Amino acid sequence: AQSVTQLDSHVSVSEGTPVLLRCNYSSSYSPSLFWYVQHPNKGLQLLLKYTSAATLVKGINGFEAEFKKSETSFHLTKPSAHMSDAAEYFCAALSGGYNKLIFGAGTRLAVHP
Amino acid sequence: GAVVSQHPSWVICKSGTSVKIECRSLDFQATTMFWYRQFPKQSLMLMATSNEGSKATYEQGVEKDKFLINHASLTLSTLTVTSAHPEDSSFYICSACSLRGGEQYFGPGTRLTVT
Numbered sequence: 001a002q003s004v005t006q007l008d009s010h011v012s013v014s015e016g017t018p019v020l021l022r023c024n025y026s027s028s029y030s031p032s033l034f035w036y037v038q039h040p041n042k043g044l045q046l047l048l049k050y051t052s053a054a055t056l057v058k059g060i061n062g063f064e065a066e067f068k069k070s071e072t073s074f075h076l077t078k079p080s081a082h083m084s085d086a087a088e089y090f091c092a093a094l095s096g097g098y099n100k101l102i103f104g105a106g107t108r109l110a111v112h113p
Numbered sequence: 114g115a116v117v118s119q120h121p122s123w124v125i126c127k128s129g130t131s132v133k134i135e136c137r138s139l140d141f142q143a144t145t146m147f148w149y150r151q152f153p154k155q156s157l158m159l160m161a162t163s164n165e166g167s168k169a170t171y172e173q174g175v176e177k178d179k180f181l182i183n184h185a186s187l188t189l190s191t192l193t194v195t196s197a198h199p200e201d202s203s204f205y206i207c208s209a210c211s212l213r214g215g216e217q218y219f220g221p222g223t224r225l226t227v228t
Contacts, residue, residue, distance in 0.1 A: 032215075036219075041204070041222065041224065042221055042222065043117075043119075043206055043219040043220050043221040043222045044157075044206070044208075044219040045219070046216070046218075046219075049216070090156060090157070094215065099145060099162075099210060099215050099217075100147070100159060100162065101147075101159070101208075101217060103156045103157050104156065105155070105156045106155070106156050108154075
């Protein structure tokens with residue numbers, strides 16, 4: 001069965017420093033993977049998605065993620081954190097032919113001045 | 114494009130009453146809509162998959178008689194929480210898939226508080 005694991009429940013960085021949010025997946029085939037951001041009491045906004053094209057995916061707001069099949073990882077990065085990046089981030093995988101998204105537990109990103 | 118709305122954005126109701134939440138795709142047709150539930154500081158849990166014109170498919174452990182889902186048109190799905198209890202208090206989020214592909218577009222969520 002597919003599963004998504006976000007390795008850190010909380011990440012805290014200083015403004016201007018790099019961000020790394022880790023995500024591992026398990027799947028018997030090449031998955032479609034997504035990163036979403038959620039601000040308090042808001043819905044989810046798609047940051048980026050991987051669908052078996054280029055392994056380095058660029059998203060909105062300066063975020064990018066690299067699909068590494070050998071490591072079954074899809075970590076989210078940003079070179080320089082901004083205060084407005086503070087939010088909850090979810091990694092998700094599309095489940096086979098059912099079009100269902102399987103979400104990781106989420107990582108709360110805090111950005112300090 | 115690809116905007117999904119939910120109404121209401123928040124609702125407070127008394128225990129024992131029913132609440133209806135609407136999910137609309139504003140600028141595209143959605144054959145499939147999904148309903149999620151999110152408890153504070155937790156991830157999204159899929160409750161059910163709603164296909165236009167057919168019965169919803171519920172995830173294991175979700176009471177179909179308590180969470181009634183209707184998907185009567187290509188732009189509207191509704192979730193009715195029947196005989197609500199305080200433990201039903203949660204953040205409910207819907208998403209919709211366009212006809213052309215599998216990407217899900219999420220609504221802004223509905224905060225339900227049952228007193």
